[in-house]
Amino acid sequence: MPATSSIRVQTLDHVTIVVKDLERSRQFYCDVLGMEEQDRPNFAFQGSWFQAGDTQIHTILEFEDSGPAGDDGKKSTRAHHFAFRVDDAKAAAEHLKACGVPFVAGPKERPDGAVQTFVTDPDGYIIELCSTP
Template identity: 40%
Template sequence: MINFKRADHIQICVPLERLEEARIFYTDVVGLQRIERPAFNSKGYWFQISDIQLHLSTEDALPRTSRHTAFEVTDIAEARRHLESYGVEFWEEPVLPDRTRFSFIDPFGNRMELLQFTE
């Protein structure tokens, strides 16, 4: 069983050539506050929206999209064991210092990230 705690972030993608246009839209038009993002996400911006984040990234024609939702869970290891028991496909995420995380792919090709903050 997976015990969801809260939504953590939503990632949206834009073409690389429109990245700055998207940054201006989300800061100047929508009014979001930019926040620091990890170095591995070199082609994008992160914004704070209330208690969740919006991750703006770029995407070329890839076999699989990087668009996804992310949810904080209470027990990441149990969530992974639960999904593994159903043979769910996983997508390993780059390591971040303050959380344990992974993504899984549903039967329809959608990606969902699960994470747990480390203390």
């Protein structure tokens, strides 16, 4: 492997997750988290795209070639998850509680003072909402 790479990653473009119900996922990502649904190319399989700042979440409706929807079942802040930066993770937690979103942990403060809240989406994927100190 070369000591230096000519590749320079610019940003995370998108995360793709397999879901069981596109509308239920749309409600969570748009109505609960405030993302905007985006136009999506006319793939041969069903799905939806949501914009979160510079990053997109791509959902694919579970089908024979997609793999299973949902996470591996381990509900821990140290399990597979993806994180979104928000203005105030504590305020976000209050909103999520009011919406009946299942919690994994938090809000809690990291050693550097950032605040983290961990919840699950409708398919059980763990999502972290974090805010800087």
